[in-house]
Amino acid sequence: MKNLNLLLLFLLSLTLISCGSNSGKKISDFSLSLIDSNAEFQLGETLEVAVKNPKNREIDSVQFYFEDHLLEKSDKTSASLQLKDQKLGNQNIQALVYSEGKTDSIQISLKVFNNNPPEIYTYKIINTYPHDQNAYTQGLEFYKDTLYESTGQYGNSSLRKTNFETGEILKKVDLADRYFGEGISILNDKIYQLTWNEGEGLIYDIADLNQITSFKYNQSKEGWGLTNDGEKFYKSDGTEKIWILNGTTLAEESFIQPTTHRSISTQLNELEWIEGKIYANTYQKDGVAIINPKNGAIEGLINFKGLRDKVTQHPDLDVLNGIAYNPNNKKIYVTGKNWDKLFEVEIIKK
Known part of the structure; x- marks a missing residue:
């Protein structure tokens, strides 16, 4: 090929x-x-x-x-x-x-x-956990039952290792002020963190969160969300494309376009790999798309409307952003930018 x-x-x-x-x-x-x-x-x-x-x-x-x-x-x-x-x-x-x-x-x-409309899902809250209200959540991922988080904003971006049950920040690495932190993904004991407009991703050793090296973007201009299937990375950039990256070289080798039976989606933000599908929230929306990584078909839509109302309301409160799947217990967790709660949710077909 x-x-x-x-x-x-x-x-x-x-x-x-x-x-x-x-x-x-x-x-x-x-x-x-x-x-x-x-x-x-x-x-x-x-x-x-x-x-x-x-x-x-x-x-x-x-x-x-x-x-x-x-x-x-x-x-x-x-x-x-x-x-x-x-x-x-x-x-x-x-x-x-x-x-x-x-x-x-x-x-x-x-x-x-696509030839079929997406299935429609809603949610049920199973558990609620504390979450740092000052965390402008951009990326969220589990590794061996520990939750890792990337936060954004210039001068306030970070990479964090947390105890999701207590909300305790176990270790925190601040990014240089020139970086706006975005999505993260973990592969082969390394954490890969995107930055927004800097055209650069950062790579850390997961053992101590020390930065090892960095990588440049290729054809995409921005970094939004990031996930992996165990071999390849999938990267969103705010356009209609989700780029497929070589797991070793980080080169953008191809892409898919998330598409329903009548429209092509853009503004897909935080990404998560769940049981062979890509889950992606749409920036500024309450919805999460379930995407077939082979052809880009949006096979499902989860409506998280009302979830934001269940966190403390304050001036810096922002949108839903943050999906994490723990493969050990097969549970899904969601939060948002400057939310003081992390929710364990069950996805229910309507």
Whole structure:
């Protein structure tokens, strides 16, 4: 797959630079059109695409690609694809048109939505624990029954090791004033902490919370939420993309776009990996999305409306933000920015 992607990128760049009629000096004589469609599809449907050739140039062959995969069901100037397990969101069909000794690279945009609406869930409070009211919670994660937390705000960001049952801060590391702390994730005895606008993540030894090193963001400009599946990281940045990072190099290798049956979501903030799914809260909202990490489908929505009303009301109180799953007891905990309570909750299907 990686070799195919590299080959495709090489071919596309080669045609753009050297021989294509759309190399920047002239608009291509060809274009793509979607047959009988307004460029919006759902899984299960079939898309059909064709090359438009108004100048009747002699076409030798055409190669069609979706998600960098070569489409097999194609003839000389058209192709079709039944959407089954493809990634959702904003996508493109690309085509390489070989004609009269030249190669043109053309594409057309489309949207792919899930074929089912998300299941709707509510919650039940099982237990309530104290939480530092001064913690502007950005990231929350359990490791061996101990809760780790990242807090934000310039000049007040930190990484914390806490006793979630008592609210006691066992160890606290303050970030430099130039950093705005964001999401965290723990993998292979290391804590990975994002910063917001600094384009940099920080890596700590979990044993003593000493910073070991740092890493730079690649294509994404901001750091919001972070989680992992035991091998790869998933990183939100406020856009419609959740980036998939190499667990060793931290390179952003691909992405998914959280998508329902009719919309593509943005502003997804704190992330948590729970039983094979990504749980993500939407910034400034009371909802948490349950996302399929393979294609981005939003399969469920949890409505946490009313939870904020159950904490102490004060001037600095802010939004829901903070989801933690303890795999040892299979329990889910949530809190928010400057909330004085941490809630153990049961998720209930409506």
